[in-house]
Amino acid sequence: MNTELTRKLNIEHPIIQAPMAGGPTTPDLVASVSNAGGLGSLGAGYLSAEQIRNAIREIKQRTDRPFGVNLFVPEQPSTPEDTIIKMNDYLNKYRMEVGIAQSTSIPKFVESFEEQVQAVLEGNVSVFSFTFGIPSHDVIQSMKQQGMFVVGTATTVDEAIALEAAGVDAVVAQGSEAGGHRGTFLPSTADALIGTMALVPQVVDHVSVPVIASGGIMDGRGLVASLALGASAVQMGTAFLASIESGAHAVHKQKILSSNEDSTEVTNFYSGKAARGILTDFMKDMHFYEGTIPAYPIQNALTRDIRQAASKVGNPEYMSLWAGQGLRLSQDQSASEIVKQTLDQAYLLIESMGNLRE
């Protein structure tokens, strides 16, 4: 399928597998999507430089087609020390719940962005994408000088305009349906949970770079709809999250395959940053917390041992079950089959649209 973005990226189909950080985007998943003619993406936000180098090497062993790597733009949280200590203490009740030791020390927040960037530059991948903000001019320029295609993430028109001004080659318009973390980085009047149907055309009208639609896009219907709205490609996350190649926890996959469209909420309880996931006991219980939630990445670091312990025993109620609102359309299929089905359905749909004329 032929769009401005497939031509620029030299890929067959305008289907980007979303760079879901935290495990799902195994080298197998990334390579499978790219080999199927889409663009696989490594969600590297939580990976060390060493882990990024290894993952890129493994992906390149599996495919010689273009793929992308995504990083989180670092933030300087200004949460006061006592807020952090209070939260860490409060979280001990959940540590007890999942059977791990109480904690009083504050863990390391985040990987070094500079080292991550260096690993991506050395990896010489086709696409560098980022979320949670805009990297420095130097970072964007060095990626572009390396010949990489640079993609930023927007949740409002103003964010898309800011990204274009910073020199990105394309913008992901992330609608409210999307699973996982919200890419929001500019203050907004309201909460910036703009639905994909409304967000995409408004972004398209205000930037000249190609727009990639994301949020609730699960199949050929979502692909054709997004192209109609003016997007040059789609980014699909939840659609690949339960795929065979996905590294998501088996319990996470099972929850995705068995949950309904109204079972997710946007929460900042896991990481300090808004993210959409299936409602859990942890999310319900944290509503009673009377303090302030430390900002990302502090809260993310504080809850890490709890999430890891819950994963180990397969207890979904204390894991972060990121998922978008298209849940009912997720499939336990190979990633290449998901790409193929999406394309086939899209072509049939475009064919049938001719019948709309009287």
Added chain:
Amino acid sequence: MNTELTRKLNIEHPIIQAPMAGGPTTPDLVASVSNAGGLGSLGAGYLSAEQIRNAIREIKQRTDRPFGVNLFVPEQPSTPEDTIIKMNDYLNKYRMEVGIAQSTSIPKFVESFEEQVQAVLEGNVSVFSFTFGIPSHDVIQSMKQQGMFVVGTATTVDEAIALEAAGVDAVVAQGSEAGGHRGTFLPSTADALIGTMALVPQVVDHVSVPVIASGGIMDGRGLVASLALGASAVQMGTAFLASIESGAHAVHKQKILSSNEDSTEVTNFYSGKAARGILTDFMKDMHFYEGTIPAYPIQNALTRDIRQAASKVGNPEYMSLWAGQGLRLSQDQSASEIVKQTLDQAYLLIESMGNLRE
């Protein structure tokens, strides 16, 4: 444009003007949309039987094409008396703000649904639509026996299934982008703010009646996108709200034409029921209210004098400025021109989709 719904309704184009209650759907607006080949709709939820009869008569004087009338299914609020009294007392600060008398008495909540239904039956209109629930079997059957096409409103798959089981002829799938009141009537795991992109295909997969997409659909791009998602028509509200024929307050129209996609929030402060509108001082200030918000239609009745006084002096901060997230695409145009532009753009888009094949 030819879909299952245009054939069933005997209309030219799959464009339904949303039945926006409270003033916007003047007989002029309804008739203009129907005369342009779409389906105009009277938002009659707040009208008395007498007002409904008059409006239907006026519409019929302006068009002999099909149009619809929408009612609110009544609810039995169980808000305790002291909660109502506390709220009414609290609202006196806003009454002072807009320069009207303090109030201690509780106004009439709502029009008689039975009388409204009777007026619609006598009016013998083409389409009867409803929201906020499901009317009794008797009401639905008497409408159908009269030859009316019956349409219900769903915000989740389960609601769509319940509506089909109750015998409706079509379901509106109302996405989270939609302006005005949410049609939600069944308890949901989360808040049932499902984006249109995710909601429509999931509803389409679970009912056999035609689905009407709504929420964030503003132009030909949204129309084609919705048809791609499996909808048989679109329902557009905000797209017509600033039109010349719309009865929305001039200040409301001006706010719509000058606001951004991220300027709305979902609030229950005006009516006791969740509704999306442009953020106002009233919404911001009511966040500090420490009591419970009385349920719809009680809260709606309590705030009515404030909203009316604010409208009188053109103060937007105490009016309910209902609007969807497609704001930036709204136009100060005639309704017939909006229908025509939407169609023209949709046909061009369908034409160009052929180029997506390599």
